[in-house]
Amino acid sequence: MLRQMISERLKADAKNLTENDIKRVMEKADNIKQTFESKGPLGRFLRDAKLMMALLRDYRNGTYREIPWYALSAVAAALLYVLSPLDFIPDVIPILGYTDDALMMSVCLLLVEHELDDYQSRTTGKPA
Secondary structure (H helix, E strand, O other), X not given: OHHHHHHHHHHHHHHOOOHHHHHHHHHOHHHHHHHHHHOHHXXXXXXXXXXXXXXXXXXXXXXXXXXXXXXXXXXXXXHXXXXXXXXXXXXOOOOHHHHHHHHHHHHHHHHHHHHHHHHHHHHHOOOO
């Protein structure tokens, strides 16, 4: 049930995403990285979060545009959700508070895995 709610939230947020939201994610890049580094269960997503941030940065500065808008917006929406204090399960609740954040990242990665792999292989020359 929580997974379905998270999936619906991600899709809704992604539909409403604007260029300004991408800018906001980039301005909060350090906070997002710190969030993943400091929250135990989210630590496993640190590599993916860094890749997502690099993708958004490259999209914003125009060096990488070979990504569908739905994928770009899903990435930005997921990162904004993790940063937001308004979660389905508040982060102040020990252990459980990060469950929805981890689930949001998982759902996002399922939706955009192929696009992230393409981005990584095109920009680094290495397969994901």
